[in-house]
Amino acid sequence: MSKRIDAKDVNIYYGDFRAVESVSMTIEPRSVTAFIGPSGCGKTTFLRTLNRMHEVVPGAHVEGKVELEGVDLYGPDVDPVAVRRTIGMVFQRPNPFPTMSIRDNVLAGVKLNNRRISKSDADELVESSLRGANLWSEVKDRLDKPGSGLSGGQQQRLCIARTIAVRPEVVLMDEPCSALDPISTLAIEDLIQELKKDYTIVIVTHNMQQAARVSDRTAFFNIAGTGKPGKLIEMDDTATIFSSPREKDTEDYVSGRFG
């Protein structure tokens, strides 16, 4: 249950402002793809178009095609709600539901749409999802406590557990470690390595070492100047991007000689 994404000539707008211009790329299943690039170049914006979260912003829209195994996610008869169930997302700031217990947080996505689930199935799902997110041993004794009582790193892993509990095909992560300490960051990076066996993973990161450590493919985005749209400069195997990229801008950026 892992699928491939093809973006074809995608342009992304906030109202009249074109934030991302003409991006085409292929994201392979069962692999980790990293998006890197300077701030404001549209990494988050592009990531959010992959599961139709972009259109949640008032006035925002997308042109072009994003295909999941050949099915256009922006086709006329596609329900964005169904897309988001298939393509899960982890945000930059941990955002467990503060009014829910840890257990209910994990089950939040599953219980949507009034889907019934028996208690034993729920227990099993909670355990397997929390184990999948490397959080089980830390929280198994306090599943009924509020999720907001966990540390930042634990909260982020809870959010990952919540995302994988709905069994998506793809997991999108927007700087999932930027609010975390190095230990929690390592825990999440290990987790990403585990998850890629089952899921297609896309991760945005500002941390070059992290991109180099966790990803198989890396996409470098750049922006010509403020007010200009962001563009995909190049995408290649991570090793290639970090050792011998085709573009000079990429080389400058990954070697820290940027701007």
Add this chain to the structure above:
Amino acid sequence: MTITDSPPSGEAPPGPRGRVVRRRASGDTERGFSRIFRWIATGAGALILAVLAAVALFLIARGWPAITATPAELADSVPRYPDDTSLVAYVGPLVFGTLLAAVLALLLATPVGMGIALFISHYAPRRLAQGLGYLVDLLAAIPSVIYGLWGFLVLAPVLKPVWFWLGENASWFPLFAGKVSATGKSIATVAVVLAVMVLPIITAVSREVFLQTPKLHEEAALALGATRWEMVRTAVLPFGRSGVISAAMLGLGRALGETMAVLMILSPGFTYSLHLLEAGNHQTIAAYIANDFPEASGLAVNTLIATGLALFVITLAVNMLARWIVARRKEFSGAN
């Protein structure tokens, strides 16, 4: 979001203890406006407490003669006071009528108010939402005597056929049993008018609360594949829960104390009847006091003030109940 176990801010910097204390004492940390503002804030808080205490004292002191009077004395000096009735037995139906009208109004107004608030905050296009929000604020500013007039002259005739229909077809339901009032001057009509009156405040407060739902949590729900309604249910409503309770309690406060509209519409009576469609069964404390006060003298005034004390206690109790409900699940409230 995270566990806060960091030391409270304002902690003295490390250094010789004596210096720290001296700096505090010389007022280095707080001067000028900051200090004046603290005095104003403290003063305002104290003033509220003082006013509250003054009102309570007044009610107790002036109600005391009626509270200690014998049923015979009360029957002598209070008009229409039934024989051999203690003050508690006399005030009881009034308390009942007050609570009944206010609770019914709240039951009607809260869901509708929440619905309108949600529509404005999460469903309506932005333009429409702004206009609607403005309109709701305007409604809150209409004086209650206007609502009373409108309720009596317009709403009551409109509701009458509804009450008759209910009386005929739903009289198996205890609340709709009994003889339907031909004039519509029943507690049911009062409850609807009160509901309309408290609707704006409930809507306005709920809307503010719903608008403050963190984007973060709304997007968390949407990214899990929630429809808009599911997003509202998982993120907006739980977040707004305590705010909605506060809104409802504000509305309840207004409904409990509402005088004019009740006075103008309700045909009064002193029973514990649950027949909402009958006239002449109920009366509220506020309307009772307003109605009888101009003619009252002596012990009758004390009796009215004693009923006022009952209203005061009810209102306080309602507010404390609301606080308790809000605080009960603070852990899960999103405040941490």
